[in-house]
Amino acid sequence: MKATYKEVKSDILAKIVKGDWGPGHLVPNEVDLALAYGCARATVNRAMRELADDGIIERRRKAGTRVRMTPVRQARFDIPIVRDEVEEKGADYRYSLVSREVDLAPDWLRARLQLPAGGKALHLICMHYADGVPYEHEDRWINLSALPTAEAADFGMQGPTEWLLATIPFSKVEINLSAGLADQKLADYLACSVGDPVFLAERSTWWEGDAVTHVRLSYRPGYRLTTRY
Structure with a gap:
């Protein structure tokens, strides 16, 4: 069964919260993540957009996506x-x-x-x-x-x-x-x-x-x- 965007989002959050992906960590690109989770790239894209909106990751064109140095939830x-x-x-x-x-x-x-x-x-x-x-x-x-x-x-x-x-x-x-x-x-x-x-x-x-x-x-x-x- 293909992963849903909520499952993708939850798993990425778990990696960040547990410290597997620390502040500043370069997150794999959407194509690689889609292959890893066995889902469509659009599914990964939605999960990443929500994580960015939540202040957990930072997405920059050409520079890639990284875990924020000061995630919103920690700054608050x-x-x-x-x-x-x-x-x-x-x-x-x-x-x-x-x-x-x-x-x-x-x-x-x-x-x-x-x-x-x-x-x-x-x-x-x-x-x-x-x-x-x-x-x-x-x-x-x-x-x-x-x-x-x-x-x-x-x-x-x-x-x-x-x-x-x-x-x-x-x-x-x-x-x-x-x-x-x-x-x-x-x-x-x-x-x-x-x-x-x-x-x-x-x-x-x-x-x-x-x-x-x-x-x-x-x-x-x-x-x-x-x-x-």
């Missing part, structure tokens, strides 16, 4: 990876998958991300540690209608954020930062006391109009947020 916002945060502090990082289940998206999630009724979502609870001390509690939902491959993904060894960044780009991000108080369950996870102040970060991402994921991150007392632009 860089989603942090907790492993990097911990290791930059000089601490040993450890990750643990607490629970994983597939269920119908709850009403609050459907309202938050404007998901249709009856859609399934993957619910993950994860913990991240620095030198053995709780660092971040992660409560994540992944929309399986937008990213069905997540259902079979192995999150036992790799955190969801790292997997998502290597699998799908994002075109829109919404972030909410707030302060809260630890309830009993969160206090147990973060090794703090009930009622202690905790820092909360909620983040939702979309790709081409489809909601991909929503995550609520909770940090124990004393956490400091650092951003760089």
Whole structure:
């Protein structure tokens, strides 16, 4: 079966996101890509035009097509990876998958991300540690209608954020930062006391109009947020 333009686009995006084709990499010409994907050149052309419109690649006559040095999605916002945060502090990082289940998206999630009724979502609870001390509690939902491959993904060894960044780009991000108080369950996870102040970060991402994921991150007392632009 011949590849569709969406499949061609998705595969090229995966190569870029995973770093196989880094910034400035010269992308093969449309004829070679059409042969590689077993499709018409027009199919490749459509995929390349959309990638250029998304700000992922740059097309220049006679100079060829290259991965942009600063892709639009990276220039707008860089989603942090907790492993990097911990290791930059000089601490040993450890990750643990607490629970994983597939269920119908709850009403609050459907309202938050404007998901249709009856859609399934993957619910993950994860913990991240620095030198053995709780660092971040992660409560994540992944929309399986937008990213069905997540259902079979192995999150036992790799955190969801790292997997998502290597699998799908994002075109829109919404972030909410707030302060809260630890309830009993969160206090147990973060090794703090009930009622202690905790820092909360909620983040939702979309790709081409489809909601991909929503995550609520909770940090124990004393956490400091650092951003760089």
